Amino acid sequence: MTDIIVYDPADFHVHLRQGQLSRLVTPHVAKGGFNLAYVMPNLKPPITTTDLALAYKQSLEAIDPNIEYLMTLYLSPELTPDEIRKAKKAGIVGVKSYPRGVTTNSDGGIESYEVYDPIFKAMEEEGLVLNLHGEVPSDPESNICVLNAEEKFLPHLVTLHRKFPKLRIVLEHATTRAAVETVKTLGDTVGCTITAHHLSLSVDDWAGQSFHFCKPVAKYPSDRRALQQVIYEGHPRFFLGSDSAPHPIVSKSTATPTEGCAAGVYTSPILLPLVAHLLESFGALDNLQAFVSGNGRRFYGRTRGKDSPKAVRVVREKSKVEAVSELDGIKVAPFWLGKELNFRLGSL
Ligand code: NCD
Ligand code: ZN
Numbered sequence: 001m002t003d004i005i006v007y008d009p010a011d012f013h014v015h016l017r018q019g020q021l022s023r024l025v026t027p028h029v030a031k032g033g034f035n036l037a038y039v040m041p042n043l044k045p046p047i048t049t050t051d052l053a054l055a056y057k058q059s060l061e062a063i064d065p066n067i068e069y070l071m072t073l074y075l076s077p078e079l080t081p082d083e084i085r086k087a088k089k090a091g092i093v094g095v096k097s098y099p100r101g102v103t104t105n106s107d108g109g110i111e112s113y114e115v116y117d118p119i120f121k122a123m124e125e126e127g128l129v130l131n132l133h134g135e136v137p138s139d140p141e142s143n144i145c146v147l148n149a150e151e152k153f154l155p156h157l158v159t160l161h162r163k164f165p166k167l168r169i170v171l172e173h174a175t176t177r178a179a180v181e182t183v184k185t186l187g188d189t190v191g192c193t194i195t196a197h198h199l200s201l202s203v204d205d206w207a208g209q210s211f212h213f214c215k216p217v218a219k220y221p222s223d224r225r226a227l228q229q230v231i232y233e234g235h236p237r238f239f240l241g242s243d244s245a246p247h248p249i250v251s252k253s254t255a256t257p258t259e260g261c262a263a264g265v266y267t268s269p270i271l272l273p274l275v276a277h278l279l280e281s282f283g284a285l286d287n288l289q290a291f292v293s294g295n296g297r298r299f300y301g302r303t304r305g306k307d308s309p310k311a312v313r314v315v316r317e318k319s320k321v322e323a324v325s326e327l328d329g330i331k332v333a334p335f336w337l338g339k340e341l342n343f344r345l346g347s348l
Contacts, residue, residue, distance in 0.1 A: 003346060004314040006289055008304075009272055010036035012296040013131070013172055013193050013241025015264070016060055016069075018043045024327040025246045025268060026063040033272030033312045033345050036068045036302070038241065041096050046074035050087045070300070072096045072131060077115075081122035093300065094129035094170075095119070099137055099153075113156060120160070124167040129300065132157060134171045134179065135216050146217045147203075151178045161186050168299070173198065173243045175216045177226035183237065184230075191299040193241025194227050197265045197335055199278045210252050210261040211333060214245060231291050232284040239296035240275060244268040246332045249324070267335045270321055273343040274335070276314050280342060288314075311348055319344035 011034045016026050029037045039060065041047035047056055053071040060069050073079065073087055075097040084095075097113075113120075123130060134157060135149035144152055157171055171183055171192045183192040201218035218224065230238050245264025252261050267274060275292055279285045297303045321336045 003316060004276065004285070004288060004343075005348075006033070006272065006312045006314060007293060007309045008036070008297065009034045009292045009312055010038070010240075010296050010302070011242050011244070011268075011271065012036075012038040012170070012239060012300070013040065013195075013243050014038065014268065015040045015042070015243070015245045017246065018056075018059075020328050020330055021246065021248070021332075022059065023063055024325055024330055024332060025244075025266075026060055026067075028244075028268040028325070029067050030064060031269045032244075032267070032274075033314070034268075035066065035310050035312075036070065036297075038070045038093070038300075039072060041072045041074040042098065046076065047072070048074050048076050048078045050083060050090045050092060053087070053092050054090055070094070070302075074098070075116065075119070079116075079119050081118050084119060084122040084126055084128060088126040088128055092128070094131045095123060096131040096133070096172075098133045099135060113160060117163070120164050120167055124164045127168070129168045129170060130160070131170050131172055132160075133215075134174070146215070147219065150174070150176050150216050150219075154178060154182045157182065157190070158186070161190055165189060170241075170299070172241060173216060174227065174238075175219050176223045180226045180230050180238075184235065188237070191237045191239065191296075193243070193296075194231065194238055195241065195243045195265070196267050196271060196274050196278060197243075198227055199224065199231075199275075199282075200336075211335070211337075212265060213252075213261060213263055214243065214265040215263040228282040228284070231279065231287055232282060234284075234287045234290055236290070236295050237299065238291075239299065240292045241296070242267050242271055244271065249331045249333050252333070265335050266332055269323065269325070269334050270336065270341065272312060272314060273319065273341045273345060276343040277341045313346040313348050314343050315346035316342065317344050318342060 070093040072094040134153040136152045206212035244267045246266040247262040
């Protein structure tokens with residue numbers, strides 16, 4: 001088979017960090033073949049206001065001006081309906097909700113949704129998107145742990161959708177069959193992102209391998225199968241959000257008896273060849289364009305890219321994932337380091 005041309009690839013969930021780490025990883029959006037980045041707000045301190053989001057966007061544009069950055073706010077008690085209206089006017093696209101304590105920089109995350117009803121109402125009116133990290137916090141009393149935290153969250157998704165049927169909601173980085181089935185039953189205002197790594201990993205791959213540890217954790221092989229299947233079917237409300245979440249190698253690899261490793265899998269620099277490789281492995285390569293661009297862009301109303309249409313060539317040629325990137329002593333390692341992909345990016 002010949003090369004594949006993909007138009008306007010868009011990554012609808014990516015962590016571009018701050019400071020030196022941001023300078024190191026932001027250029028990797030383009031390196032991985034993408035020209036749109038939907039940017040997560042879980043910085044230290046989190047991006048809780050329009051002004052912070054605009055300043056963050058400027059800092060990203062100073063690093064790589066050729067990417068279209070769609071900005072988000074971090075859902076927190078500071079947020080007001082007025083701020084939502086201000087955010088909309090400033091071009092901010094979404095609001096990200098992190099349940100408290102479930103993942104990286106989520107200490108300021110939410111404990112209950114009801115208090116945010118006025119915010120959600122304003123978002124519904126203004127057309128901002130609610131991005132949900134869909135896990136409930138672990139709780140030994142209720143037998144909740146990382147393996148069932150997503151499934152236990154799904155009733156919250158259903159309730160939010162019923163209460164605000166016109167609010168566009170994205171269940172981020174789905175990892176379970178239950179999540180896929182739930183999203184399918186909901187209306188057109190509910191979308192769902194799937195990462196590249198969750199199409200590849202299951203529990204056995206991260207238990208004992210810290211570079212495969214992320215939140216939500218990869219689940220059973222049957223869950224992975226459901227994620228693959230919904231892409232194979234070409235369901236229009238499921239699309240790529242890489243959740244590429246770089247951490248310095250030392251934070252991933254130096255677990256001690258008192259401190260665990262950081263959660264996050266880093267896929268940005270190899271993203272498009274990796275997704276092509278994975279989709280081909282389960283017979284869904286024909287849906288590459290829809291999965292990495294069309295479905296997400298339609299959901300977000302961004303069918304035209306910044307300099308549309310931008311074509312990217314994916315060449316069928318074996319390529320080894322070998323780059324550890326480094327800047328000023330900070331090192332990050334990509335997913336699948338040392339492994340071989342069946343594709344590489346080419347020039348047009
Ligand atoms: C993310 C990070 O490192 O910022 N980590 C992760 O495992 N996915 C946070 C998140 O999106 O949950
Ligand atoms: Zn994320």
